[in-house]
Amino acid sequence: xxxxxKSYHIKSRDFIRAGEASIQIQTLLKSLNFNPKxxxxxxxxxxxxxxxxxxxxxxxxxxxAINADxxxxxxSDDGPGIPDIEKAMQSGFSTASDEHREMGFGAGMxxxxxxKNADDIIVESEKGQGTRVRMVFFIDKGGGVR
Amino acid sequence: xxxxxxVDALEAAVICGNNHLSKEITTCGASDxxxxxxxxxxxxxxxxxxxxxxxxxxxAMVAGVGAVVFVRGKKPPQEVIDLAxxxxxxxxxxxxxxxxxxxxxxxxxxxxxxxxx
Numbered sequence: 001x002x003x004x005x006k007s008y009h010i011k012s013r014d015f016i017r018a019g020e021a022s023i024q025i026q027t028l029l030k031s032l033n034f035n036p037k038x039x040x041x042x043x044x045x046x047x048x049x050x051x052x053x054x055x056x057x058x059x060x061x062x063x064x065a066i067n068a069d070x071x072x073x074x075x076s077d078d079g080p081g082i083p084d085i086e087k088a089m090q091s092g093f094s095t096a097s098d099e100h101r102e103m104g105f106g107a108g109m110x111x112x113x114x115x116k117n118a119d120d121i122i123v124e125s126e127k128g129q130g131t132r133v134r135m136v137f138f139i140d141k142g143g144g145v146r
Numbered sequence: 147x148x149x150x151x152x153v154d155a156l157e158a159a160v161i162c163g164n165n166h167l168s169k170e171i172t173t174c175g176a177s178d179x180x181x182x183x184x185x186x187x188x189x190x191x192x193x194x195x196x197x198x199x200x201x202x203x204x205x206a207m208v209a210g211v212g213a214v215v216f217v218r219g220k221k222p223p224q225e226v227i228d229l230a231x232x233x234x235x236x237x238x239x240x241x242x243x244x245x246x247x248x249x250x251x252x253x254x255x256x257x258x259x260x261x262x263x
Binding site (some may be wrong): 016036124 | 175177178179180181182184185189195197199200201202205207208209210225
């Protein structure tokens with residue numbers, strides 16, 4: 001049963017607002033008294049995901065649901081897609097531009113960092129077909145310590 | 147050490163967050179790569195950077211960074227300061243380079259994000 005669901009629009013190349021959705025989710029989770037370590041993992045995944053969409057993905061969306069024993073975050077975009085997902089999951093592999101790097105991103109750490117922080121991640125993409133990333137975070141008794 | 151002691155060690159200017167200077171800081175991360183900070187054990191650390199974009203403040207918020215130090219006397223644009231103030235994130239401007247700022251803080255016994263020094 002879904003107890004709470006939020007969704008946000010992510011605008012392509014909007015570097016000023018990128019990350020706002022993740023900060024809002026972080027604020028929401030803090031107000032609901034979830035474990036700080038779990039909140040941090042969720043916020044980092046959302047933020048890296050938002051930056052990926054803004055940098056590479058065309059327009060997109062982030063949806064977030066809190067269920068009884070897990071949180072689910074889905075980030076999708078209608079961008080150019082990822083031709084080789086396995087390569088994109090490798091730390092350091094990047095197709096980012098100098099513009100992205102000047103802002104402190106684009107070092108090929110986004111997807112690997114999302115994989116590290118989520119309890120489960122599925123990346124679906126094809127060239128020209130956009131990208132969908134689904135992440136699950138377990139709300140266990142330990143409170144998300146990894 | 148207290149944030150106020152870090153401000154003294156760097157002979158720095160406090161841009162905002164004057165009421166948070168008693169905050170205890172034990173670790174330091176110095177990077178212009180925000181992904182490094184997001185991937186590291188950056189909770190409660192002080193972040194030294196030469197970047198002054200709004201994404202530095204967002205990274206700090208998401209990662210739980212304790213305070214941000216801009217090196218080489220840099221000052222961020224007003225909208226960045228406004229966001230930091232709203233989020234109660236202290237912003238500090240060090241007149242020294244990244245290298246010298248780090249050296250001064252290392253001398254004060256701050257460790258890296260992984261606790262090593």
